Amino acid sequence: MKGIATLCGSTKFKKEFDRMNTLLTLDGWIVLSVGAFGHVEKNQNILNEIENKKVMLDALHMEKIRMSQIVIIIDKDGYIGESTQREVQYATELKKPIFYWRNRHNWALG
Numbered sequence: 003m004k005g006i007a008t009l010c011g012s013t014k015f016k017k018e019f020d021r022m023n024t025l026l027t028l029d030g031w032i033v034l035s036v037g038a039f040g041h042v043e044k045n046q047n048i049l050n051e052i053e054n055k056k057v058m059l060d061a062l063h064m065e066k067i068r069m070s071q072i073v074i075i076i077d078k079d080g081y082i083g084e085s086t087q088r089e090v091q092y093a094t095e096l097k098k099p100i101f102y103w104r105n106r107h108n109w110a111l112g
Contacts, residue, residue, distance in 0.1 A: 008034040008066045010089040011076030014041040018076045022103055026074075034066040060085065064092055072099045080104070 007026050009019055016039045023033045038059060040052040052059065067073055073093040075086060082090070093100050 003032065004030045005032070005071035006034060006069055007031045007072045007074055008063075008070040009036065009074050009076060010063070010067070010086055010093075011036075011078070012041060012081060012083050012086060013039040014081075015076050015078045016042045018078055018103075022074060022076060034070060036063065060088075063089065067093050067098065068096060070098065072101060075100060075102045077102050077104060 009022055011019065013036055019035055019039075023035055026033045038048070038052045040049060043049050043052065067089060073089070075082065075090060077086075090100060
């Protein structure tokens with residue numbers, strides 16, 4: 003086991019989250035990720051639940067960042083929204099190594 007990695011980024015990029023989760027898991031990492039993908043969810047009841055619990059979900063994700071050894075930002079097409087910016091700021095304050103991932107061949111240390 004290499005450690006714990008937390009994935010951050012827009013929930014628009016569920017496919018990219020799934021791909022990064024697979025790559026890291028196969029490389030020996032424990033992966034913490036987004037648990038609810040509101041931007042791609044089709045079920046209105048689940049969307050309502052996500053919206054009603056957004057503050058709790060955001061706090062939960064910050065705790066995942068705190069627990070991890072590294073943070074990986076999925077920034078497809080360079081997109082980083084407000085929530086992800088807050089996560090990057092928090093990870094920076096905690097002095098966590100931050101990596102940016104645009105596709106499987108394009109890594110950058112933040």
